[in-house]
Amino acid sequence: LSSALYLCRPDVGASAHLVIARDGELIQLVPFNVEAWHAGRSYYRGRAEFNHFSIGIELDNLGKLQRKGERFFAECGAEVMPSEVYADYANDKLTYWHKYTDAQVETLRQVCRLLISAYPIYHILHHSDITSRKLDPGPALPEITLESLLLGRSE
Template sequence: MEIIENLLFGDNVKYLQCSKCKVKLSRVDTIVLHSTVGAGAISSALYLGRPDTSVSAHVVVGRDAEVFQLLPFDVKAWHAGKSFHAGRVNLNDCSIGIELDNAGELQRVGDRYYSSFGREYSPDQVYTTEEEGRARYWHSFTEGQFG
């Protein structure tokens, strides 16, 4: 893939319209990665591009490495909310928002794992963390999302 005039080009890139964001970024020096906590890349990308929502992103990366670009990289997206990092605030003003298709935290019921929207995931798609002595279960990312 390559970036030409703030757009991604490559075999796996598709373009969607997000007309609600129009403010140009004066500088970009940060990338913010999010998980979509959604049912799929295309449904998440369509949601982020809807004019009646208060969120957006520059790209959504699917589990099979398919990429949906909603905004050019020189346009401000609404992905970081009321954010701060390293003494800076309003990260939307200086960052690219990349959403990774992922169901997020899962609930374990017996030996089965379910998303907040009711989809079941096999154990090979789950990783476990421990926080304060309690196990938490998460949908794994794929090699295609980072390759």
């Protein structure tokens, strides 16, 4: 819910078609036939400016965390309980991320299945796939592929 409230602020200059709250609630902010401002300057496999032709789905999540002793904090200053922290070890470095909830991941899978049944979708991409400016969704989000959704399985 906090992500949806943030994106509705007039001073933010960003938007998304959908936001998935921590409890799995789905909030539509922009109709699918209207361009949302979720990707910014973006590029992938020869295509640029993804706002023009993609559907933006945001998940309410605090992203990459900083560890201070035994406590974890988001960039905004919010403290995250250790039970909600995902630790990732990659490239010889340990990083910490806010976990996505099971309800969010299940809602995301359901939404993606509905969207691929209604639209010609060829890729499911993360912000970090299309721009170096963004880290999200980060390693805490389980892999969701077009193939797994078409075959109806969870990964």
